[in-house]
Amino acid sequence: QVQLVESGGGLVKPGGSLRLSCAASGFPFGDYYMSWSRQAPGKGLEWISYITSSGSRLYYADSVKGRFTISRDNAKNSLYLQMNSLTAEDTAVYFCAKGYPPEDWGQGAPVTVSS
Amino acid sequence: EVVLTQSPGTLSLSPGERATLSCRASQSLGSAYLAWYQKKPGQPPRLLIYGASGRATGIPDRFSGGGSGTNSTLTISRLEPGDFAVYYCQQYGSTPAWTFGQGTKVEVK
Numbered sequence: 001q002v003q004l005v006e007s008g009g010g011l012v013k014p015g016g017s018l019r020l021s022c023a024a025s026g027f028p029f030g031d032y033y034m035s036w037s038r039q040a041p042g043k044g045l046e047w048i049s050y051i052t053s054s055g056s057r058l059y060y061a062d063s064v065k066g067r068f069t070i071s072r073d074n075a076k077n078s079l080y081l082q083m084n085s086l087t088a089e090d091t092a093v094y095f096c097a098k099g100y101p102p103e104d105w106g107q108g109a110p111v112t113v114s115s
Numbered sequence: 116e117v118v119l120t121q122s123p124g125t126l127s128l129s130p131g132e133r134a135t136l137s138c139r140a141s142q143s144l145g146s147a148y149l150a151w152y153q154k155k156p157g158q159p160p161r162l163l164i165y166g167a168s169g170r171a172t173g174i175p176d177r178f179s180g181g182g183s184g185t186n187s188t189l190t191i192s193r194l195e196p197g198d199f200a201v202y203y204c205q206q207y208g209s210t211p212a213w214t215f216g217q218g219t220k221v222e223v224k
Binding site: 044 | 116150152154158159160161162165171172201203205207208211212213214215216217218
């Protein structure tokens with residue numbers, strides 16, 4: 001049974017940083033693309049970033065390029081999202097997802113950027 | 116960047132009725148790169164359709180996808196109470212950057 005569990009969300013001040021983690025189980029993690037998407041309050045889904053199975057290729061939405069970094073540790077079955085220079089516009093629930101296209105999703109980690 | 120435009124914004128229907136949702140892309144996608152998701156409040160997205168017409172695991176056959184090029188559709192043949200939700204199309208792979216449409220809300224009339 002596929003399980004994706006996000007952690008590391010919370011309240012952070014504008015300009016601050018946060019690192020999200022996604023612990024994966026129930027499937028061969030190293031065989032799959034992984035991605036992050038988010039949903040701001042009252043808004044639609046927004047794709048943020050994905051990483052290929054080996055980690056050799058990374059892609060980002062323009063809204064986070066240069067501020068967010070996706071990474072993975074296939075030995076630890078874990079996906080990460082390092083978020084820097086956060087603004088109020090980054091307030092959202094962040095989802096990690098498995099596959100191409102994303103077929104399994106975590107429950108999400110809320111991130112609030114506020115002073 | 117590929118922009119996806121979904122229509123209508125809201126669809127008001129009754130259980131048992133047929134729902135037809137549209138997703139138009141700003142450039143041709145190739146049918147292999149279009150997915151549809153169902154999203155309910157407090158829940159993660161649920162993949163319904165991939166490759167424009169392939170049904171994801173466990174998705175009932177009342178959900179079907181079609182179209183190619185720049186126009187795609189999601190059809191729900193007979194709405195059940197659990198189908199009232201927001202639906203998003205997503206393009207993946209036609210360009211390095213993925214994108215979602217803005218969503219169509221299917222509400223009870």
